[in-house]
Amino acid sequence: MRNSTGPAGASFGGSRYSAGPGIRRVPVFGGSRYSADPRARRAATARSRAARRKTRLTVRLFPFFYPGAPRGAPGFRKTPGHLASVVVVAYLDAASTEPLHPAARAALLSALDDGWADPARLHGDGRRARLLLDQARQRVAAVFGCRADELSFTGSGTQAVHLAVLGVVAARRRSGRLTPHITASAVEHSSVLHAVGYCEREGAGATIVGVDGQGRVDATEFAAALRPAEPAARGHAASPQPPSRTVLACLQSANPEVGTIQPVNEVAGACRSLSIPLLVDSAASAGRMPVPAGWSLLTASAHKWGGPAGIGVLAVRKGTRWRSPLQDGAQGGRVPGYPNVPAALAAASALEAMDTERLARETALRALTDRMRVRIPEAVPDSVVYGDPVHGLPHIVTFCCLYVNGEALVTELDRAGFSVSSGSACTADTLQPSHVLEAMGVVTHGNVRVSLPRATTEDTIEQFLAALPGIVARLRGTADPAVSA
Amino acid sequence: MPRQPTAATPALTIDALGRKCPIPIIMLAAQIRDVPVGALVAVLADDPAARTDVPAWCGLKSQEFVVEQTLPRGWAFVVRRCY
Numbered sequence: 094m095r096n097s098t099g100p101a102g103a104s105f106g107g108s109r110y111s112a113g114p115g116i117r118r119v120p121v122f123g124g125s126r127y128s129a130d131p132r133a134r135r136a137a138t139a140r141s142r143a144a145r146r147k148t149r150l151t152v153r154l155f156p157f158f159y160p161g162a163p164r165g166a167p168g169f170r171k172t173p174g175h176l177a178s179v180v181v182v183a184y185l186d187a188a189s190t191e192p193l194h195p196a197a198r199a200a201l202l203s204a205l206d207d208g209w210a211d212p213a214r215l216h217g218d219g220r221r222a223r224l225l226l227d228q229a230r231q232r233v234a235a236v237f238g239c240r241a242d243e244l245s246f247t248g249s250g251t252q253a254v255h256l257a258v259l260g261v262v263a264a265r266r267r268s269g270r271l272t273p274h275i276t277a278s279a280v281e282h283s284s285v286l287h288a289v290g291y292c293e294r295e296g297a298g299a300t301i302v303g304v305d306g307q308g309r310v311d312a313t314e315f316a317a318a319l320r321p322a323e324p325a326a327r328g329h330a331a332s333p334q335p336p337s338r339t340v341l342a343c344l345q346s347a348n349p350e351v352g353t354i355q356p357v358n359e360v361a362g363a364c365r366s367l368s369i370p371l372l373v374d375s376a377a378s379a380g381r382m383p384v385p386a387g388w389s390l391l392t393a394s395a396h397k398w399g400g401p402a403g404i405g406v407l408a409v410r411k412g413t414r415w416r417s418p419l420q421d422g423a424q425g426g427r428v429p430g431y432p433n434v435p436a437a438l439a440a441a442s443a444l445e446a447m448d449t450e451r452l453a454r455e456t457a458l459r460a461l462t463d464r465m466r467v468r469i470p471e472a473v474p475d476s477v478v479y480g481d482p483v484h485g486l487p488h489i490v491t492f493c494c495l496y497v498n499g500e501a502l503v504t505e506l507d508r509a510g511f512s513v514s515s516g517s518a519c520t521a522d523t524l525q526p527s528h529v530l531e532a533m534g535v536v537t538h539g540n541v542r543v544s545l546p547r548a549t550t551e552d553t554i555e556q557f558l559a560a561l562p563g564i565v566a567r568l569r570g571t572a573d574p575a576v577s578a
Numbered sequence: 579m580p581r582q583p584t585a586a587t588p589a590l591t592i593d594a595l596g597r598k599c600p601i602p603i604i605m606l607a608a609q610i611r612d613v614p615v616g617a618l619v620a621v622l623a624d625d626p627a628a629r630t631d632v633p634a635w636c637g638l639k640s641q642e643f644v645v646e647q648t649l650p651r652g653w654a655f656v657v658r659r660c661y
Contacts, residue, residue, distance in 0.1 A: 477638060495603070495638070496603060496604045497600060498598075517599075517627075518626075525626060525627075526599075526630060531630045534633065536635055537627050537631055537634075538599040538603065
């Protein structure tokens with residue numbers, strides 16, 4: 094009945110916090126602050142103070158739940174006056190991480206109670222954790238179309254990729270009869286390229302295959318970069334160097350920066366005919382499109398599909414020559430370290446939910462991204478949209494606004510309430526621009542990637558499209574005084 | 579009509595050394611109109627992003643990217659004004 098016992102944010106709906114300048118705050122509930130009894134007055138004041146503290150904390154932690162909060166409210170996002178009327182807070186960076194799916198949250202909370210024990214132990218608590226881990230593995234394997242014993246959970250998608258690449262090379266290096274060679278596309282995730290670079294420093298060979306202007310690998314060119322076993326090479330026993338032979342091909346299912354879907358099926362066919370294992374990094378597409386067939390090793394990351402952070406997936410098909418590069422591992426000797434059972438269950442629940450909702454969501458999100466692809470070049474002069482509109486992920490749009498600093502653009506969009514990311518150099522960890530944009534040979538500055546999380550509405554996209562042209566125009570006006578002068 | 583042969587030396591050199599992208603591109607876009615059609619503009623820059631951005635900008639704007647030369651500091655990008 095009292096305000097202090099209601100939901101913390103409820104007071105924003107009343108007049109207590111919405112009093113503008115010059116308007117006296119009038120208590121809404123009861124009159125006990127003005128009661129004749131001093132004890133009742135003190136109690137009421139304490140109650141209202143406690144309520145304000147609680148509200149302040151909640152608003153500071155979750156400002157996006159309180160779009161009606163006045164600008165002066167404690168903790169509320171500070172916005173410049175000219176933007177105050179357009180403040181909407183929209184998270185449009187699902188390709189970096191998808192917000193936790195409600196199914197994952199529910200599974201995580203119950204698994205924290207049930208699956209906390211060490212699944213490697215034989216006691217009852219350990220066996221229960223083991224059961225839950227096996228269950229999570231089965232459920233993820235069912236979505237990915239593989240056997241449960243082919244699949245392991247890792248600490249991240251990056252760890253899964255590292256283990257996949259190093260494990261294949263480790264399995265082949267032992268024989269000493271060949272120099273391992275790896276073929277990978279130029280637009281692979283940096284974890285793939287870094288692992289390949291490590292193998293190169295350890296003496297392996299590598300070929301990086303370029304992409305076209307949309308970021309797509311040509312399957313024929315990729316197949317030509319594979320070095321199959323040559324039966325004739327057996328005759329050259331006197332050769333000082335063992336023959337270089339491709340032991341691994343790496344191709345992502347889709348590009349996380351521009352959304353372009355790669356020709357995995359064609360490349361998988363070429364790899365199969367030459368008996369070369371193919372690593373498919375499906376981090377960008379898992380839960381958003383079916384996993385392409387024909388992979389020998391598959392990697393993914395749960396936080397990209399609405400699962401918790403700290404869970405990756407590594408699947409190694411039966412018959413693939415692979416061994417743990419560290420030879421120390423739980424989960425059948427594949428992954429080092431203690432498995433995160435609750436997170437694995439949450440990841441499985443999120444993946445199943447995303448996979449079930451996939452078709453309906455894909456149609457809705459593609460309609461929105463198609464709208465952006467058409468409207469952005471119309472609304473913003475000197476802007477270009479990248480990536481393949483048809484054979485691309487439904488939730489990613491990447492575009493470039495010429496003559497604008499990418500970091501400034503991301504910052505200004507954030508001030509206007511839109512969370513997006515950029516592949517421009519100044520926004521990355523290094524001073525190098527995104528290797529994907531470089532490989533595509535497109536303009537790297539002024540880059541913005543908008544990636545829609547599952548429940549994006551038409552209104553949000555309309556608000557984004559309304560805000561963008563003004564922000565770009567303003568940034569161009571202030572780009573460089575030396576030039577505009 | 580065949581294009582008039584032009585001297586290999588650029589008609590204008592834009593010094594964007596020490597400037598981060600997009601400044602070199604902004605300077606190029608602003609100053610390429612100062613040279614006659616068919617003449618060359620050289621952009622000096624040491625931001626590695628310019629190595630991608632200058633050719634990509636030329637492709638977008640239908641200007642001709644002639645050559646990239648490595649300098650002791652940075653690179654020189656030679657562009658021909660086409661219209």
